[in-house]
Amino acid sequence: MEATLGIEGGATKTTWVVLDAEGRVQATGRIGPGNVSLLREEELRALLAAIRTETGGQFHSIGAAFAGCHLAAQRERIAGLLRVFWPSAKRVVVAEDAHSAFAGAFGSGEGIVVIAGTGSNVRGYREGRWARAGGWGHILGDPGSAYDLAHIALQRVYDAFDATEGLVPLGESFLERTGQKDLEELFVYIHSDPSKDRIAALAPCVLESAAAGDRFAVDVVLSRCGLLADQVKCVAEKLRFDRPKVALVGGLFEHSEAYALLFEEQVRSRLAVSTVFVSRVPGAVGAARLADEAAEEHPGVEPKPSRILLRESATSLDGALTEERNPRSRFLDRKSVPELVELFLAEERLVEEALRERKEEIAAADRKSSYAVFCLKKK
Amino acid sequence: MEATLGIEGGATKTTWVVLDAEGRVQATGRIGPGNVSLLREEELRALLAAIRTETGGQFHSIGAAFAGCHLAAQRERIAGLLRVFWPSAKRVVVAEDAHSAFAGAFGSGEGIVVIAGTGSNVRGYREGRWARAGGWGHILGDPGSAYDLAHIALQRVYDAFDATEGLVPLGESFLERTGQKDLEELFVYIHSDPSKDRIAALAPCVLESAAAGDRFAVDVVLSRCGLLADQVKCVAEKLRFDRPKVALVGGLFEHSEAYALLFEEQVRSRLAVSTVFVSRVPGAVGAARLADEAAEEHPGVEPKPSRILLRESATSLDGALTEERNPRSRFLDRKSVPELVELFLAEERLVEEALRERKEEIAAADRKSSYAVFCLKKK
Incomplete structure (x- = not known):
């Protein structure tokens, strides 16, 4: 058995995915909240026990990423718990959810991931080094969240x-x-x-008012996502990036084109980038990728990006930054997590074809986004 | 009996004071938290019942000011409760704590009161009109708190x-x-x-670092108390004030000369004022003053400033904005609330004498404060 279990725990739900040795989805599911800063020990045990019941116990690797999982001691404690429920696993990697988002967007590639949901966070990876900015939570930071x-x-x-x-x-x-x-x-x-x-x-x-051209709301969005773009610049400088890829992850980018457009504009006004795209790879898949290429087997290891599933992350180029969504991306928006996983991971050929078909559209995204921002500003 | 009961309820404690017809303190006390947004009905009843037990039931007027008492409906509800416990009172005035702070600082005079404790708030009164800025709580505002x-x-x-x-x-x-x-x-x-x-x-x-000359901390304090000073300007403009008196109330001003100095500088850079002084009149006394001159007797009336106790508010000029405190103000800092009340209100003659003695010192406060801020900035 070379199967991999991926788990991503967030503030409102925990999702999991089982991948076979080729990275194909075998099963998915979701369960209650998984912010490990907020869960008591017995709640976390109950969460893992429930996943164990659904998935069985035979995995070669387990990648688990959790919101609120900031301290090495936390990661080690959770890795220990995972080994209790899955004693035969050869690799157990525990990380923050920012790392699973990165792995989801870039696989083993290099780049900068920007997360903007209820909170915000920026992480970059280049030549074996990680750099961060933000992600300090709603009291201490999280601009643009x-x-x-x-x-x-x-x-x-x-x-x-x-x-x-x-x-x-x-x-x-x-x-x-x-x-x-x-x-x-x-x-x-x-x-x-x-x-x-x-x-x-x-x-x-705020976002709807901004999208409708309300100057007051646009100003709020520009100033706050400008601070988030400052963090992207900060990470790019720390890693001495030359024209990095920038992946946008999270509900704000996925559900508000106005926000993604305004943010992209702020990023491009601060640094040269090769591309800015919305990544829609489910977090549990990203978590599975974390375990995939972990160099060492001890718990709490700083994860390295995974190689196996790299090709799927290209799907995240799907036209979220173009002015109009194509029918397929609308379709994706209404799908459940398991359906998304199926679409992204099992139907690889379709994805490749879709990308090939839409090369021109993707190339045009820059011009269109600048135009759309201009329209917003004009109002 | 023409006695007045003053009650001020705050986040951590509720204080009360009984004044006789001449405004002299007869009794004082303190009890638990009195933020009416956070108290349940039965908790508020228990609070009032306890005060009733201590003070008895015979008052001509009751002035009660509470943190979190923002809506007219709240004020009417509380006034109704007060009438249950003190049915013979001729006047019952319920207000926000900002109004008691104003009455404490200015009596029936005109001016602007700036409150900076855990939260912040700015209120002005001129020619029968009130104006406000801020006071929206820690989530929505309270700059400089x-x-x-x-x-x-x-x-x-x-x-x-x-x-x-x-x-x-x-x-x-x-x-x-x-x-x-x-x-x-x-x-x-x-x-x-x-x-x-x-x-x-x-x-x-933050304040200790700023007072010690740490540039990073000074910048934080200047930028945030600058926003509070903006609110003073806003209130002054609403009321078309020409050189208003500005009273500073609350723990930040009372316990940090550095803060009071930096704030005064920010105010003076924005508008012409006749004086800026730290007011140390206890809130319960301010609350009693509210009832004193209330024009109408129905509950929830927008209070007018009181005249009777005006002369005491001059004590608030006590040298907090001069570089060195005089021995008497140090003495005041260590006194309990009842002791403070006694000192401020019962020893009227002493206060007048002290003020007369220190006329020159008060006049010099401007120059000194500017100098001290200059020293802070130099470091």
Whole structure:
């Protein structure tokens, strides 16, 4: 058996995937939250026991990536637990979810991955070295994340109210979304539960307003994703990158073309890049890739990128940065995680053909994105 | 009986004071937390019942100011409760704590009060009109507050680490204060309980570093208290103030001369003011003043400033903005709330004499504060 188990634990769900020796998907599934900073020991055990029940115990390699998994001691503890449930595994690699996102986007290649979901994070890899910027969570950083966009936009709505006693349109959008009457009520609403998720849930208001050309919202998005682009520059400089590939991962990029466009523009205004693309490879697949090429077998090893599955990551070039999505990418958006995995990994030939067909479109993405940003700015 | 009961409820404690018809302190006390946004109905009842037991039920007026008391509906509900416990009171005024701070600093006078403790807030009153800026809480605003200073300083320490892989001295100070080994551990520490108070508790690191001349910390303080000074300007413009008096209230101003100096400088660079002074009148006394001159008797009335106790607020000119405190102000710092109340209100003659004695010193405060800020910047 040369099968690999990939697990990715996030704030709201944990997904897993079983790959055969050729990297083909054998099974997938999902289960409850997997942010290891928030889970108690017995909850983590229960999570792993449930996956063990579904997948069985025979794996050559296990790659597991978790949100909140920052300290080496944490990684070692989790690797130890994985060995309890899968004692015959030859390789066990535990990492942060940023590493699985990187492996999903680049396989064994070099590049910079930018994650923007509820939080944000930037990681680069070149010539055997990793570099990071950000990823410090919603209190300490995470510029350009859903939390950050909504948070700063809220602050500016209140600032504008203080200055003018008036409500900007984005403020109206916040009131509508939360069902509050005025900014006083919204104030009470926010402070009654100022949780990360509740605030992050208001990011779509900001992005939709920006996409509709609202100058106030565009300014918020530009300033905050500009800070995230600063982090890309910072990582590129640390690694002395010449025109890196930049992969965009996470809900903000996947669900808002306006955001991806504005962000790409900010990146390109700061450094020369060879390409900027949205990666849609599921995190659990990225996690499986981590284990695939781990040089050493001890728990907590700093993972090296995987080679086996490199060819699939090219699918992430799928036109998210072009102005209009092609029908296939719309189709992908509505698929479940297992369906996505099937599509990306089992139907390799289709993917290759699709890419070949759309070469011109991809090449044109630059011009189109600049145009779209121009349109947004004009309004 | 023309006695007045003053109550001020804050995040960590509630204080009360009983004043006789001449505004002299008859009794004082303190009890548990009184942020009405965080208290359940029965907790608020228990709080009032305890005060009722201590003070008895015979008051002509009751002035009660609470943190988190933003909505008219809240104020009416609380006024209703007060009438349950003190049914014979002729006047019941409920307000936000910002109003009691104003009444404490200015009595019936005009001016702008700036509050900077765990949170921040700016309120002005002129010719029968109130204006506000800020006070939207730690998520939506509160620039220049303890939470904000520590929060932004933390973010900048992590930004500096991302850029240089190095720890700035202020970062070392944070690690020492929290007992963490490095920024990864501090990250876990912060996110394991990212509460307002825990982060605000790191503000002294920032202020002490700034006072010691650390450029990084000075920059954080200047930028954040600059935003608070913007709010002062905003309120001054709303009220068309010509050279307003500006009163500084709260722990940051009282405990950090460096902060008061830097803030004063930011205010003076933005608008012409007649004076900037630290007010140390206890909040419960301010609350009592609110009731004193309330024009109408129905609950929830927007309070007017009080006249009776105006003369005491002059004590707040006490030299906090001069470079060296005089012995009497040091003495005040170590006194308990009841002792402070006694000193401020019962010993009126002493206060008048002290002010007369120190006229020259107060007049010199401007020059001295500018000099001290210059020294800080030079380092």
